[in-house]
Amino acid sequence: MKTTMARASGRTAGLWSLSLLGVVTLAPLAVIAPMWSALGTGAMALAVAGIAQFRLSRVGKRCDKLSQEVGILSQRLLALEEAKQAGPAAPATDGLHSDIQELTVEIGLLSGIVRDLSGVVRSQDSEIAGLRAQVVAAEARTAILPAPAPRPPIAAATVARAPLIAPPVEPSPAFADLQAQHEPQPLPPARIPPRPIPPRPASHPVGPGEGAILAAFEAGRVEVYLQPVVSLPQRKVVAYEALARLRIEDLTLEPEHFLPALERHGRTTELDRRMLHRAGTIVRHLGRRGSDARVTYALSPLSLFEPGFLKDIARIAGDDQALAGLEIALPQESWRGLDAGQLGLLAALRGRIGFCLDRPDDLRFDAGELAANSIGQVKVPAALLLRPTTPLSRLSDIAVEDLAPALARARIRFVVTEVGNEADVPDLIDLNIPYAQGTAFAPARPVRGEILSDPSPDEPPPPQDDPTPERRPFRSVLRRAG
The missing domain is CATH 1.20.120 (Four Helix Bundle (Hemerythrin (Met), subunit A))
Known part of the structure; x- marks a missing residue:
């Protein structure tokens, strides 16, 4: 290329x-x-x-x-x-x-x-x-x-005093108008879309160096935080998003603080593998408790170009029906730039794992195309929805208040994220937004260690040394006595 x-x-x-x-x-x-x-x-x-x-x-x-x-x-x-x-x-x-x-x-x-x-x-x-x-x-x-008009004869004395450089010739008005009309416009070069790369912060915050970050990552100090997704206006928890945190001594770093270092050293794919494994454990735990809440994890776009990564996801999913509540999220630019091979590998995961579109650049969503790619959820930041700064050419043809119903007809959830102000909640309800996520409802909280250390469903429960006696109703006891 x-x-x-x-x-x-x-x-x-x-x-x-x-x-x-x-x-x-x-x-x-x-x-x-x-x-x-x-x-x-x-x-x-x-x-x-x-x-x-x-x-x-x-x-x-x-x-x-x-x-x-x-x-x-x-x-x-x-x-x-x-x-x-x-x-x-x-x-x-x-x-x-x-x-x-x-x-x-x-x-x-x-x-x-x-x-x-x-x-x-x-x-x-x-x-x-x-x-x-x-x-x-x-x-x-x-x-x-x-x-050109014929020039009059010039005397010898005039020729002797003439300057060596002639003055510039003024163009005629007709020539100037025609030149302005036919001035060639610069042609835009052919644009070839590059590989999608997640945005990096303009300046790295003051904190641990890359050596400390890599050492903590190799030591397995990656923690899982869950932030709930609530329904509006009831504010009932219907789903969760799994977020990665890295603990270094007494500091807990968010992804924007340690992901650039992992990207430069090619460790984002390993982070995604660990997070997917733990997200699957959380989904199984919720299923044993009788909850139908889904868990979403946002993949790094660079992991799509790692050989064998999507095959590893298919192997993790397998035929385990308990992982049907797990969703993997990709940016809008990544969904638009998938090639035939990546689309074929993602098609093999349909029915086993759900798909989500997040980190959009604009609101131009095609419900039919999203449904064809088995995308069941779309996440949009509140600032892009309530305070858009994109040019008019990139805005959606559908009104903002009709966007969520249009996606709902295709059985696609519309979730507004990064809601940090309580004053934005009434505006979201007026726009018919069904689901929302942000610190205005609940912050991200760490997952307890005993949940992540639960045994897999294939392992039998440990035997009990002193089982409790079975309690029978009084009528069955009288029936046996009779």
Whole structure:
């Protein structure tokens, strides 16, 4: 992808440099010799068109080659599906699944390359259109420029006193108006979406160094805090969000204080694995108590690019129905940037683990697309909903008060987070917000250690040395006596 961006930037710079050189060279020539200026402009246009046509032909050949490779991969995939339908043995089935996953990843990579090539083609089309507009403007300027008037004879004494540098020639009003109308506008470069990276704080707060943070992480001092999600206006607890905290001596660090250090050392994926394991233990504990409250944990976007991470989540989930109350949350930008391979791995988790969208950049939610990705919950900060600062072009087409009912019709929960002011609660109720979360309702509290150390449901309960006698009703005792 970086190589493609470099090539696209080099081509764009080359074309613009050529066009700028032509304008600088031909603009003075248009005043002195309009005919030669028109001929030079036409020659430059032909040269640029030839270069652009040559590059487009090369891009077309690459696209054809990629299409052939995709066709070969499709044939392999069809052959594997036919082999699967033929009913092979169990070991062959395992190999078939692994081959299908590899093919899915390869198709995802090829689709990304095709998207990059399409971006390069679009940028070249825009450059050609801009150069054509410049040629038309130059021809129009040449057509309306008046012929230079004959100069009167200059005396020898005047020539002797003439300065070496001539004063600048003032352009005519018609030339200035036409130049303002046909001034070429800068073309936006083709945008290729980068990998989503979570925002980092602008300045690191004063606290423990990276060495102390990594030592505490390796020592297993990661704690789990739960913050409840309540219903409005009843304020009944319906769900929880699991939050990671790192304890260093007497300090308890929040994620924004220690996550940058873990990201720089590549330990965020290990943190997500530990938190998911503990969140699953909390879900099982709530299920044994008869509670249907769900537990959500927000994954780091960098963990999606860790090889085998999503497969580890599928292995953790397995066929354990108790983990149906666990949800993993991803940022809006990550959901929009998933490739084919990642979507296939997430599709394998449907029905075992729930999905959530949080940390949005705007309110443009498509309920149908969210439901197709099995997203059952959307979390939006209160500031983005009540005090939006996004431009009008990024606002939702649906009114704010109709956003929650529209998602509810698709069976998607709409939760407003970071509610820290009690005065915002009546405004949320007026906007038909069904669920909310924040310090205005309850702060995040640590989970007791005995909950996280509960035995798994597969382990049998320990035997009791002195079992309590069974209590029978008095009528059964009389019936036996009779």
